[in-house]
Amino acid sequence: MNSTRFATATDGVAVRYITEDEFPRWKAAVQVGFLRPPADAADRMRHVPYSPGRLLGAFDGDRCVGTARGFPSAITVPGGAVLPADAIANVAVLPTHRRRGLLTRMMRRELAGAAERGEPVAILVAAEAGVYGRFGFGPATRLSGYRIAVPRAGGIRLPEAARRGRVELVDTETAARVGPGVHDAFRRRQPGAVPRPPAWWRTDTGVLRHPLRHTPEPFRAVYRDAGGTPTGLLTYRVEEAWEGGLPASRLVVLDLVTADWTASAALWHHCLSVDWVTTVVADNVAPDDPLPLLLGDPRAARATEVDCDFLWLRILDVPAALTARRYPVPGRVVIEVEDRSGHAAGRFALESPPDGAARCDRADGERADLRLDVSVLGSLYLGGETLARLEAAGLVEELRPGALGRADPLLRTPLRPWCPDGF
Ligand SMILES: CC(=O)SCCNC(=O)CCNC(=O)[C@H](O)C(C)(C)COP(=O)(O)OP(=O)(O)OC[C@H]1O[C@@H](n2cnc3c(N)ncnc32)[C@H](O)[C@@H]1OP(=O)(O)O
Missing domain, CATH: 3.40.630.30 (Gcn5-related N-acetyltransferase (GNAT))
Structure with a gap:
């Protein structure tokens, strides 16, 4: 043959x-x-x-x-x-x-x-889910968004604090000037966020042309708080459409970063207030963004079809990574981490005292409470997954009875992780 x-x-x-x-x-x-x-x-x-x-x-x-x-x-x-x-x-x-x-x-x-x-960690945006687990990466943030039927929404509530500032449409030069500061404030409060390199702003604002991003030139709006400080930047385009003589345009959010939820509310309010727009589409919204709850009818915001893992994270130095995080309750857990490549393999004791900062140290001589692969630790680390769910999926092994129940609240986070930026 x-x-x-x-x-x-x-x-x-x-x-x-x-x-x-x-x-x-x-x-x-x-x-x-x-x-x-x-x-x-x-x-x-x-x-x-x-x-x-x-x-x-x-x-x-x-x-x-x-x-x-x-x-x-x-x-x-x-x-x-x-x-x-x-x-x-x-x-x-x-x-x-x-x-x-x-x-x-x-x-x-x-x-x-x-x-x-x-x-201490490596990060990437995975094109496909089947590739990077074998190298110790776990899915750590998710991408999801909303499609809002504006007539059904019944208006959007503007919190009192948001009324004290103002929204203004700006040109690209202004966006390029205020954008880096707004993004920096945003990413420092948002677990999972990464910095935008200066080249990002040069590309986004057309100093470097991007063939996909700049046809046609988008609209940009800045929210300034009561003191005049820019705390939100919204970039969007409008696809103008008419149906039987009635306006039926779509507003597509390209980028929305804010230093706080007040600025988010003000800029969502702007999106829903543009005349001729009957649908607002935002394919990348923070999981804890209050958006749907601001609408008269929260069901007017439906999940878009974009809903998948986004940033993948690989822990290389377990003590450095776990010591850097905060934990919501005091507790102690010994975790046995498996890592084929050896970088993060071993037993580690994580201790969160009632007062003071948490510590994670090697504990090779101690009996472990839980066993998991380093890729699973990557999914847990930013709070995108819970121990309980990972254990239910067979990805965490409880080595001591009751250990899971004690460790689960320790590793939870008040704000779910989000990374709006690809790289
Ligand atoms: C961070 C980023 O840049 S994400 C973008 C990644 N790039 C792309 O998706 C572009 C298109 N794809 C590619 O270029 C290639 O297929 C790559 C880079 C994904 C893989 O490169 P390869 O050299 O074929 O991978 P390699 O041969 O080392 O495969 C290693 C293992 O991963 C598996 N694997 C590789 N690609 C895939 C995939 N797309 N889906 C599932 N498994 C995969 C292989 O089967 C192999 O498994 P094994 O260890 O059990 O035998």
Whole structure:
């Protein structure tokens, strides 16, 4: 029988950091891996700088067939601490070279580098759910939104505090000026949020053109609190439509970040007050945003079809990560963490005293209360999942009777995590 022999991983594909002259080929490989024309690479990836020692490539001869990029970022954790994080993006292997272990080799290299640099966690936005669990990542935040039928909503209640400030439409220059400060205040209060690099604002406001984001130019509104400080920035477009002579336009929220819920309420009020708009669509709303409760009829806000995990988190240094978080009640639990790669494996005692900061230390000699994989700890860490639910799904093992009931309230959080920013 005739058979076609395809190249295998042993055929000499090298995984290494790229040099600057290889950068254009690397960007073209990202584009092809993401099913986009390689010719668009220079334009689509203008925001990605060449960073020595942070851009991994897989090379078959001189062809770049695999890519991965790590860059320094940070993540806000429950309680408001901001942890350094290794952000991983632009992961792609060409269709001709898939399922031969190239991603595995790049990911091992990237995580080993992050551990060496002392970054306690790594984060990424997963294109598909089946890929990153094996590398110790767990889904840590969710993406979901609302479609609001404006006539059915019966108006929107504007809390008293929101009336003391004002909403104003601004041009892109003003948005570029106030946006970074608003976003910074937002992400410091929101577990799961990450900083926006300066290039994000240059792209969003058209200094760097983004072919998808800028057709047509969106509207922008800023909310200023009673003292005049900008505390919210809303970016939206309106798709104008008429049905039988009646207005039937859709307002699509592209971006809404606020320093507090007062600003959110004021900017949602703006969305629902634009004449000719009968539907407001927001595909990425914080899980604890009060939006539906502000409506006369909360059922006018239906969940959109976008509802899935978003940011994935991988703990590399368990004591550093767990010590940085706050816990709502006092307690103590010893957790046995399994980690195939070894970075986070071991037993750890987490202690939250009645007064003072929590501590997590190695406790290899102690009997463990719970056993879980490091990817499950990644899902628990920001409060996006509860121990009870993970145990019900068979992902947490209770090693001491009653341990689950004692540890569950310890790990809960008052504000569910959210990360509106892809990278
Ligand atoms: C952070 C980001 O950038 S997200 C974007 C990721 N990139 C993409 O989705 C672009 C399109 N896809 C690709 O480029 C590639 O298929 C990748 C990068 C997802 C995987 O690269 P590969 O080199 O094929 O992965 P590799 O061969 O190392 O696979 C490792 C394991 O993951 C599994 N795997 C790989 N891709 C997938 C997938 N999409 N779904 C489920 N399992 C997968 C493999 O079967 C293998 O399993 P095993 O260890 O049990 O044998």
